[in-house]
Every structure is written in structure tokens, then in C-alpha cells.
Amino acid sequence: MKFTKMHGIGNDYVYVNCFQEKVDNPSEVAKFVSDRHFGVGSDGLILIKPSQIADCEMDMYNLDGSQGAMCGNGIRCVAKYVYDYGIVPKTTLRIATKSGIKELNLTVENGKVSLVRVNMGSPILEASKIPVVSDQSQAVNQPIKVNGHTYYFTGVSMGNPHAVVYLDDVDNLDIEKIGPAFEKHPVFPDRVNTEFVKVIDRKTLKMRVWERGSGETLACGTGACAVAVSSILNNLTGEEVTVKLLGGDLKIHWDRLENLVYMTGPATTVFDGEITLP
Numbered sequence: 001m002k003f004t005k006m007h008g009i010g011n012d013y014v015y016v017n018c019f020q021e022k023v024d025n026p027s028e029v030a031k032f033v034s035d036r037h038f039g040v041g042s043d044g045l046i047l048i049k050p051s052q053i054a055d056c057e058m059d060m061y062n063l064d065g066s067q068g069a070m071c072g073n074g075i076r077c078v079a080k081y082v083y084d085y086g087i088v089p090k091t092t093l094r095i096a097t098k099s100g101i102k103e104l105n106l107t108v109e110n111g112k113v114s115l116v117r118v119n120m121g122s123p124i125l126e127a128s129k130i131p132v133v134s135d136q137s138q139a140v141n142q143p144i145k146v147n148g149h150t151y152y153f154t155g156v157s158m159g160n161p162h163a164v165v166y167l168d169d170v171d172n173l174d175i176e177k178i179g180p181a182f183e184k185h186p187v188f189p190d191r192v193n194t195e196f197v198k199v200i201d202r203k204t205l206k207m208r209v210w211e212r213g214s215g216e217t218l219a220c221g222t223g224a225c226a227v228a229v230s231s232i233l234n235n236l237t238g239e240e241v242t243v244k245l246l247g248g249d250l251k252i253h254w255d256r257l258e259n260l261v262y263m264t265g266p267a268t269t270v271f272d273g274e275i276t277l278p
């Protein structure tokens, strides 16, 4: 199987061009290629497919083989792939995902995409639609008991579920322990991606993320959007923020009038390869 290794500020996936390749059992392939010792090494697998309703379709799998509904860092790389490889020679394009069609604008330098702006759509705040178990219609600063401690989270879906938790220190965080405890907590019926956030100032947030099905990743685009929405809802920042992640920065703007979230960030191609599947 031919593939291309790409990343969005360190959130790396194995990309397969399904205009040319056929992947029969993507969940199993995701588990195999994601292994950093026995496979290629990645946070998961992303299939780039033809679409009847958009310029192409993105189909994303976590490293545990579970299918995700949306991938912010991934969709920027999909746009870069289809432009750079001449499949969709347009700088404004639409990509179908499991959470609807997203529109993207590309910045091209020396014939290659360097920066991508994604209209990520409207955040979903209704607890039942995230889903989050709550006795309120929205889970804003909701208390939750994890490993014997009480934390407060805000639930946001960007097509996939996120729990945003504010802490004074995200550097000395035992994320390997607290991450899985949030991910599998019964308050989140479909599991959850958890972002641990420190507010730097009203325009800057610093975050780490424990992803559903992938563990700690260096970045999470939908997570950065969820963090921005939560921080604006909690009046901790203005509408435009820089979210600083381990792998780099993303610019997020929640246009409250349109109720649309825009994410701007880079997309990087690392190498093309070929792998024999088991």
C-alpha cells in the first residue's frame, strides 16, 4: 500500500490516496501502520477518498482503530495533499467528513500549500449532542470526579466530543494517568478527547490533549477549537486566540455573529512510502 506521512503541528497521520488505492479493513490497517515500532508510526490513518458531494472526502481512524468523525489537523493535510498532488487544483475547496462538509482556503508558496484556513462549522454545546451526561442543557464548568479529585470541565463538540479542563499548570501533568480516566469516564458515553488548558492571557491559551483512541498527541485541531469556544464562553478570552500546543500554534476565531469557528494552521508532508500489509 502506498502512503504519505504528513502532520499538522506534530499530529501525524498515515495518509492513503484512495483515488488510487483500495483499503479494505481501515481499522486493522490503522492499528498496524500507527505502531511506532512495528508499523510506520502515527496517531492514526486518514483515507483521502473521491466524493460525490465535495472535492474529496476525509475518513479518519485513531491508532486504536476506532473511527473519528472529524480531524482538524488532518483536514488541513488532506487539503494540502489533494492540491500538491494535483488532484484538486483549487485554493478554495470543500471536503466531506463524517461531521459534514468543511470549506477550506489554501495559501500556496512555491507551488505547495503552506497554510490552511478551515471553516470548522458551528460548535455543538447541547450536552446530549456532545454527548455528555448532565442535568443541565449545556455542560459549562461542570464538576466531575476523576481519580478521587474534583475537576471542572466544559463540554464542546466540533463533530467529535471534547472536555475542556482549566488548570494552573499543564506542564507537570500526569496525563498518562488522568487522560485515560477522563477518556473512559461514564459521563462521556462515546468516550472523549480531553484538553488541559492554562490561560496565558486574553489572546493566548496553552494546552495539552489526551485524545480518544490515540492518547496524548502533540496537537489536536478540533481540540484547539473546543478550547477556544470554551474559553470565550467562560469569558476567559476574546473571540480570536492563539492556542499553543506541544507541536506548535493554531489561530482560532469563533465568529459569534456567524456562529462559525475558523482554524488557521500549517500542514506538512514528511515522506512518501510503501508498506506491505500483513
Ligand SMILES: N[C@H](CCC[C@H](N)C(=O)O)C(=O)O
Pocket (backbone or CB within 6 Å): 011, 062, 067, 068, 069, 070, 071, 072, 073, 074, 160, 161, 193, 211, 212, 213, 214, 217, 219, 220, 221, 222, 223
Ligand atoms: N487529532 C484530531 C482529532 C482526533 C479526534 C479523535 N481522537 C476522536 O475524536 O476520536 C484533530 O486534529 O482534530
